[in-house]
Amino acid sequence: MQQIKVRELLKSKETGKEFMVKGWVRTRRGNKNINFIALNDGSIIHNIQVVAEVANFPEETLKLVNTGACIMVKGILVESPAAGQPVELQAKEIHVYGSAEPETYPLQKKGHSLEFLREIAHLRPRTNTFGAVLRIRHAMAFAVHQYFNDNGFYYIHAPIITGSDAEGAGAMFRVTTLDASKPPLKPDGTVDFAEDFFGKETNLTVSGQLEAELAALALSLVYTFGPTFRAENSNTPRHLAEFWMIEPEMAFFDINDNMDLAEDFVKYLVKYALDNCLDDLEFLNKMYDNELIDRLRQIVENKFIRLTYTEAITILKSSGQTWEFPVDWGTDLQSEHERYLVEKHFGKPVILTDYPKEIKAFYMKQNSDGKTVRAMDVLFPKIGEIIGGSQREENYDSLLSRIRELNIPEKDIWWYLETRKFGTAPHSGFGLGFERLILFVTGMANIRDVIPFPRTPKNAEF
């Protein structure tokens, strides 16, 4: 007899037929004569109700069928006489793969706080919430590849170990095989990285963008999707030390093409979730955020607002709000300013462009005004910046002079400069924080609850 997933079984019309399911017990209840077992195998948020006539099973077997236990059930699928489920499985045979002692199993039938579940991240995938989040996370990863493949993009694997910190996106984690207690020293007393594994100082990547640019200037449309590492001491519900980032890079795209792509891409992903994960979204909508599904629909249906940094400053200055941080042309926007624009003033996602060059990265293309660059940030309600991108500076001389202005060591990125020397092309790209997308789509409030095993300052457990 072939095993069937709960997801298929619940849809099955083949009542009267025998099936085998395997999964983990959520609850068992009942009386002397009959037991009801809610069984879940993670294939769907719903459980199959297994009905066991107590007389048909040895006492020891049913005693082990507690919350958390892993069991196999063979039984006849029947229409359920009671409300709550369309079908149920009339058990003929039950085998316990692994019991879960009720007194010590940490997950109970009742709800747990998300903070507590973070402490038992090895068991939290067994909860409804994390089942839903992890299935949605999978669906979003799949949809990312689907979208790009359908639109002629190629998936590039950017290196995870890097020898440069050219983007300056943040503090890095060093990668070394040197003995930390007695590293080889140079005559001046500093560590001699020439003796290290790669013969130079290396770190974990903070961005695959520069490598993606190299590939875009050959394959035209590319994207990366991989882990990214930032050693910043960030303790917020929106930051991780290890997270996943999606970075498309497109030759022959200007900043407007870039915005069009970003908007279309994000809407595709949200729509994909609504079309393919509605069971899980309905659960999250009910348990955590009553406006979740409405908010997702609004994203898909409405055009994003596009305005320049300069226009945003004007709106903020004339808003009549009192700010903790003053608004002035030339300073970066603070969270309170971004939130006002997205949540109060417009009430929908906003794409801000043309920031002052001083507050943006060296590789962004300068506008003819000499003051601003073709940057774009996509700001979302609740989570703030979900995408950061720009048109890239493709002119060799302009890029080089900006690199020199900022004292970026040329020897580290000679290869990046060479792409502008040989067959340069206008191009653009952006980075989408995958976990921030999942935060938005699931309605979860803390980024540690949308990745299976979060890495944050002082926490690398599991």
Place this chain on the structure above:
RNA sequence: UCCUCCUUAGCUCAGUUGGUUAGAGCAUCUGACUGUUAAUCAGAGGGUCGCUAGUUCAAGUCUAGCAGGGGGAGCCA
């Protein structure tokens, strides 16, 4: 890293101006119930009050330090 709040039973929390034996709900265990839906009902067990030091006749309660966690800020995705 800064600001702020929190830490009491397995979980979620209450605990008065410092006062004698620290409570509740859920979970667990025992019993009842012929179809339950986070089943219900009755009973029972369960505590180094985060750790350390101090103030006091007396500390869950006040003070300091440390640890862990939440929220806000910065950095950013």
